[in-house]
Amino acid sequence: MVLLPGLLKAQGTGKPALFNSAWGFHKGDISAGISGIDAETQWKTIDLPHDWSIEGPFSDEWASATGYLPGGIGWYKKTFNGNAAWKGKQVCIYFDGVYKNSEVWINGHSLGKRPNGFIPFQYELSKYLNLNGKNTIAVKVDHSEFADSRWYTGSGIYRNVYVIVKDPVHIAPWDIAFTTPDVSAGKATVKVKVNVTNSNSADANVLVKANLLDAKGKLAIALQKQVKVKPGVHEVEFEQRLSSPQLWDTEKANLYKLQVSLNRNGKAFDEVTQSVGIRSIRFDKDKGFFLNEKSTKLKGVCIHDDAGALGVAVPEEVWIRRLKIFKDAGVNSLRLSHNPHADYLYDLCDKMGFLVMDEAFDEWEVGKNKWVAGWNVGTPSKNGYHEYFKEWADRDIADMVLRSRNHPSIIMWSIGNEIDYPNDPYTHEVLNTGRNPQIYGKGYLPDHPPASELTPIAKQLVKAVKAVDTTRPVTAALAGVVMSNEVGYPDVLDVVGYNYQEYRYPEDHKKYPNRIIYGSENGMAQQAWNAVDSNEYISAQYLWTGIDYLGEAGKWPQRSNGAGLVDLAGFKKPEYFYRQSLWSDKPMVYVGARAITSTEDRGIWSHRTAEPVWNWQPGSKIKVDCFTNCQEAELFLNGKSLGKQSRNTARGRVPSWQVDYEAGELVVKGYNNGIEVCSNSIKTAGDAWQLKTLADNTSFKGNAKGLSQIEVYVTDKDGNPVFNATDEITVSLTGPAKLLGLESGSTSSHENYQTNQHKVLHGRLLAYVQTTGKPGKVQVQFSAGSLKSSTVTLIVK
DSSP states (O other): OBOOTTHHHHGGGTOOEEOOSSEEEEESOOTTGGGGTTTOOOOEEEOSSOOSGGGOOOOTTSOTTTTTOOOEEEEEEEEEEOOGGGTTOEEEEEESOOBSSEEEEETTEEEEEEOOSSSOEEEEOGGGOOTTSEEEEEEEEEEOOOSOSSSOOOOBSOSOEEEEEEOSEEOOTTOEEEEEEEEOSSEEEEEEEEEEEEOSSSOEEEEEEEEEEOTTSOEEEEEEEEEEEOSEEEEEEEEEEEESOOBBOSSSBOOEEEEEEEEETTEEEEEEEEEEOBOOEEEETTTEEEETTEEOOEEEEEEOSOOGGGTTOOOHHHHHHHHHHHHHHTOOEEEETTSOOOHHHHHHHHHHTOEEEEEOOSOOSSOOOBOSSSTTOSOOBOOSGGGGHHHHHHHHHHHHHHHHTTOTTEEEEEEEESTTOTTSSOBOGGGGSSOOSSOSSSSOOTTSOBGGGHHHHHHHHHHHHHTTOOSSOEEEEESOHHHHHHHTTGGGSSSEEEESOGGGHHHHHHHSTTOOEEEEEBOOSHHHHHHHHTOTTOOEEEESOSBOEESSOOSTTOOEEOOSSBOTTOOBOHHHHHHHHHHOOSOOEEEEEEEOOGGGGGTOOOGGGOBSOOOOOTTOEEEEEEEESSSEEEEEETTEEEEEEETTTSGGGOOEEEEEOOSSEEEEEEEETTEEEEEEEEEOOOSOOEEEEEESOOEEOSSSOOEEEEEEEEEOTTSOBOTTOOOEEEEEEESSEEEEEEEOOOSSOOOOTTSSEEEOBTTEEEEEEEEOSOOEEEEEEEEETTEEEEEEEEEEO
16 A cells, blocks of 8 residues: 655645556456456556556567557556545546546546547546545556557556645646736736636635746745635636846746745645746747747757657656757757657756747548558558547647646647648649649549648637637648648648748748748758748748657668657767757867768768768778868868868868778867867777766765666777677666666667667667665666676765
């Protein structure tokens, strides 16, 4: 039996308490359903979040779209003690995300179902609780339609679960709206709307307080109202001018703390505290995007939920590491494709200064193709969210907005991604003409649903969004603009995203002068960025994608998509450094090498192949490429200069040299105004000799779990990385911690993610080690055959 950790302490003010520990998990269905849950003996004790699909195994019997990993049915249960102090309270359980088709019971009583696997939801437990004895929460998760998405979704209770104990008179989790309708450097108007719920049968007299504290804890605004709350929901509104506000932006993510409390007899009995920001956003049809009235190009990447070996049960620390990597590349915006993400990710974007496009759906009433045998191969599955769209779409998208509307990072709500993908499923006669870079099949397909069906559904979804938030524009990512233009779909949107259709920007800007256009999904070629950089009216580019991800794979054995700037382990690819040279203001230079091929004569070049390797056959002619944002770059081989080049006059703005290979060290230096400001080098590596490790965190405090992300490198005697190494690493661990997973970044490895052994890719591996919260010393040893091993020591205080 488990007493909810922190719950008694939190119950007085209704703060959420994590409810993640000591659940039972049963893989497979229970034939007798909820009535057979106690008779079922096959339960594995786990902590949430949990994704059972990532436990595998990888197999070609599953779908390429979802990473060749299994779905199925799973059950969860947790038994805990009731508490007499809950008498007269409202006790709720809150799920941040369960994939998918969840049904929840308390003590055998069904609380409800939620088909959508990405939307948070909560149920009240109060009337079924045994306050003086045992209680059992049970959750059934049905992901038996495993080929139901175009990317990996995972399976199970893969996000945090909370229990919230509140007074019958209270503020529900999403019932505060914070807005700043007028913002300038000198002053801002702050509005706070609070819905107070009274579950009693009698009126309640309540003092509602709203305090706004700055980053130093200084009270910036203090407001209060005495109100009589009748049974039901009562809205309380505050408005106040604030002088000299600390504005939130991507460089200085200034946050305030909003504390809203309900008080009686001089004491708070319910309180909700949220981080909020003061900022203005504006899109202009001719001038692009403005943050706090400053013209800002959105340098964005698209991301999915998973983290390779961890599936979609991803600790917050993983995203902290990833977001830092993005920041260093000059990324200032994220598109959360193609669904709402974990609650903590929005908090991180607020704290770290990322602008966010939050997205609801990848399909509407009709299903898209989900490839089973490989991308665009064979017969696709049509399973997916469309089966529940008519009944749930309005509620799902409203809940997405309500849950996240107070985050200053969010600047757009997207109602859908590529819903208008030509012939997948919608079609139109215009597909028989013109340029259509994205199209399934050939031309107009009269047996497919007509594109005219898009517009009324878009209107419905826009209305649902604006019913709960009018402070941000509503958008969608369009794949078939040529088709959608014919039926008025773009006209329903406040701002219109174009996927891979940069060539349409000038034509459509002229033809539809009131349309606000931006790039919602884009390739990584320089010309795609030029279309943004050289056009004032185009505000954004969102690269596909920021990180490699499971699913949307090719034929077996490929099981992941490798389109990212960084791989599944978060290791930077050459493409990352090229993007950094375009987007970052901090001086940088990168050197990479590749063999000269016949394509060189035709001027064809790919940044993906400039690897940091200086091991070639003697006498080989090698192309050395330099990515830099400096004015000039100079290459040195074993101390001898091979010449200085101007970035602006180099082909593709990439200085490059043809070099006769000789072993040693290749150094490139970057210059601004003739002064060296940065350098980068690669060396010829000898034979693999040892393992080197680098941990992002080795010291942990308190009782909470912590995560150490440990990078492991195969090096030679001198510590030079051996890029071509393929050794298998074994991890041995002692102390209060456990190995969560090992990730190499490979898109085709079928190694079991649940073991303590994994091969390196490019001589690298990432280990996720999670502490248990108990004090002590953790020893993590990495070994590989005859190579010299390495040990990382973690201290839990």
